[in-house]
Amino acid sequence: MLTRTIAFLDSATLAADIKLRSPSFPHxxxxxxxxxxxxxxxxxxxxxxxxxxxVRLGRDALSELKSLRLIAVAATGTDCIDTEACRDLGITVVNIRGYAGVTVPEHVFALMLSLRRNIIAYRDDVRAGRWQDAGQFCFHDHPIRDLSGATLGIIGEGTLGQEVAARARAFGMNVFFAAHKGVDGLGPLYTPWGEVLARSDVLTLHCPLTPATRGLLAMPEFEAMERRPLIVNTARGPLIDESDLEEALERGLVSGAGLDVTLPEPPAPDSAFMRLARRPDTIVTPHVAWASHQAQQALAEQLVDLIEAYAAGRPRNVVGEDC
Structure with a gap:
């Protein structure tokens, strides 16, 4: 029986305790x-x-790889792969789907709650002795705002956007899905783009990175945000112009930011992202919203399932065919 050769090029992107079972065919x-x-x-x-x-696989490299027939992306996003070149070269690309429906929304709410309630600021004050200095049972140095009654604008209406919406409603938030920027008449699910910018107390991004969504939030959008919202991004860094976000925070156009993604990753030490990381009104995490133990293990199981489906002649989750 044919022995198939498999290479995982960046296995350290999964935690060391994640169990990746061996495919069932000779390999x-x-x-x-x-x-x-x-x-x-x-x-x-x-x-x-x-x-x-x-790991990026562009046309030049792909053209050299005459044996390559399958790229299994150990993630949902495929912007690191030149999928057009893969189509031209007869290389199948498959991706992981549906594994992050709990971990990403929970991370979004961790960022929202931490920022709305100034958790980190109060923690730091307690560590610095501020509670003792206050001389009473509490102190009120930082504003605390409930999520209940606040308006959440969601950019991206896929699985993650829908899961975030369900949790937001449980918190008593008003939820709006933003119509695509520059597009009208998308149906009753959507609220016009400009209205979402103007009415949201929190904006969270759950859309893919495409040429149309790159720089989706920049200074014109920040200047249209009437309620000084929090900005949460667990999707892709280039959806937001980080330098413009920095200026928007300085000018008080937005009240804070929770960021899990940037470009490149890791960011340069002198980048706008790292300047944002040092701000008291911003929380940044190192692209780990997807990375709960349960989600990583589900990803690992699905990854091997997809490889086995390809080997059996029944590829699943083929990018560009059944997305």
Whole structure:
């Protein structure tokens, strides 16, 4: 029976305690914790199945890989893969779906609650002795605002957006899904883009990164935000112009930000993202909204399922066919 060669180019993107079961067919599995751009071709030269999370596979590299027939992306987003080149070259691309419906929404609410209630500011004050200085049972140095009764604008109406909406309603929030920027008449689910910007107390992003969504929130949008909302981004960094967000925070156009993503990752030490990370009105986390233990294990199980489905001649989750 044919032995298939599989290479996971950035296995360290999964936590060390995640169990990745062995595919059921004869195979050779090559594991690389990380792969630099100049190592991609050599590591995949005789490989049929590539597993990647964030390693970029562009047309030039793909054209050199004559044995490659499947790219299994260990994530939902496929912006690291030149999918058009894959179509031209007869390479199937599959991705993970539906595994993050709990972990990402919970992270979104962790950021929302921390910022609305100034949890980190109060924690830091207690560590610094401010409670003792107050001389009474509490102190009120930082405003605390409930989520109940607040308006949540959601940009992106897919699984994650819907799961965030369900939790928001349980908190008593008013929920609006934003119509696509510059598009009208999308139906009753959607509220016009400009109205969502004007009415939201919190804006959270759950849309893919495409040419149309790059820079989706920049200074014109921040200046249209009448209620100084919190901005939460657990999707893709380039959806927001980070320099404009920094200026918007300085000018008081928005009241805070919870950010889990940027570009590149990790960010440069002198980047706008790192300046945002040092602000008291901003919480940043290192692209871990997706990464609960349960979600990573579900991802690992689905990843092997997809590889086995391809080997059986019945590929599933094929990007561009059944998204």
């Amino acid at each position: 050779e599995w090559r594991n690389f914790a990380a792969t630099a751009p100049n190592e991609v071709i050599e590591r995949l030269r005789d490989v049929e199945i590539a597993v990647v999370n964030k």
